[in-house]
Amino acid sequence: MGSARHFIRGAALALLALVAIGATAPKASAADGPLRIGYSDWPGWVAWQVAIDKGWFKESGVDVDFEWFDYSASMDAFGAGKIDAVTVTNGDTLVMGSGGSKGVMIMLTDYSNGNDMIIGKPGLKKLTDLKGKKVGLESGLVEHLLLLNGLKKAGMTDADVEIVNVKTNDTPQVLSDDAISAVGAWQPVAGQAMKGVPGAKPLYTSADQPGLIYDVVTVSPTSFAGRKDDWAKVMKVWDKVVAFITDPKTQPDAVKIMAARSGVPPEEYVRYLKGTKLLSLAEGAKVFKDADGFGSLYGSTRNADDFNVKAGVYKESQDVKSYIDPSLAGAK
Structure with a gap:
């Protein structure tokens, strides 16, 4: 698995790219053509x-064309109108919109359930042990958000640590630096960092704050409005996918398929899958409620918006509701 995703994994760069190409709202696909969906290397999307592979879309009577991208490239493609929908985090849906590529979140695929983590060197047991120490992570990206969330819960702020801006893919080497006490990374990079420094361990992970990072299917407003029935069929297929992956009898087959797409051994992929909480449509519907807190897509996205502004990803807060359409999610 590469450094494919996440909120705002590569978002600042992606935003610059969207602006540079003069991105506009993506166009709808032809009424009789395939729905074009961009996806990338994260278990909730590789699903x-x-x-x-099973041909379930054809069985459901919907024509789709899934296109494989690196994460930032998928955002660029959406911004350029080359695809109708893209798999991104809720926070990155806002990032794309701020660059001129408005999209609506119509369904949830999962939330990060441990794959994102703050890793401390041997001897460090909790986040409070980082007081006055240096933490290497990509400023403005998801591990930055995760660290701030953890520090807040521990009664600390970012002023209590020194953040060293480091590319996520470089964190395994950086953790070996005597001057750095911890790093922020997501799997599989996180695993590489811990393997390189025996005794290093997670001090805080996304499993400690369920719903902090939601992964979604974001669709262009024109495609969604023009082909709502087709998008409803796509969503129904998702329930079949989740059932197949979570059933102990069929999970080995699912893992083989997902591991092959990601280019890693199945036994390794199982670990990544455990750090991702897949959401059925019924589970997702419960999150499509307008409430505060991380149990709500609205609340989580407002938190992402606040973070994006404070981190300088974009300048002004956005209307979160305009980015969410619960009409097919079954929310009540």
């Missing part, structure tokens, strides 16, 4: 590969 779609099961439906692709």
Whole structure:
């Protein structure tokens, strides 16, 4: 698995790219053509590969064309109108919109459930042990958000640590630096960092704050409005995917499919899958409620918006509601 995703994984760069190409709202696909969906290397999105390989979309009477991208490239493609929908985090949906590429979140695929983590060197047991120490992570990206969330819960702020801006892919080497006490990374990079420094361990992970990072299917408003029935069929296939992956009898087959798409051994992929909480449509519907807190897509996205502004990803807060359409999610 590469450094594919996440909120705002590569978001600042992606935003610059969207602006540079003069991105506009993506166009709808032809009424009789395939729905074009961009996906990338994160378990909650690679899960779609099961439906692709099994032919479930054809069985459901919907024509789709899934296109594989590096994460930032998928955002660029959406901004350029080359695809109708893209798998991104809720926070990155706002980032794309701020660059001129408005999208609506119509369904949830999962939330990060441990794959994102703050890793401390041997001897460090909790986040409070980082007081006055240096933490290496990519400023403005998801591990930055995760650290701030953890520090707040521990009664600390970012002023209590020194953040060293480091590319996520470089964190395994950086953790070996005597001057650095911890790093922020997501799997598989996080695992590489811990393997390189025996005794290093997670001090805080996304499993400690469920719903901090939601992964979604974001669709262009024109495609969603023009082909709502087709998007409803796509969403119904998702329930079949989740059931297949979570059933102990069929999970080995699912893992083989997902691991092959990601280019890693199945036994390794199982670990990544455990750090991702896949959400059925019914589970996702419960999150499509307008409330505060991380149990709500609205509340989580407002938190992402606040973070994006404070981190300088974009300048002004946005209307979160305009980015969410619960009409097909079954929310009550």
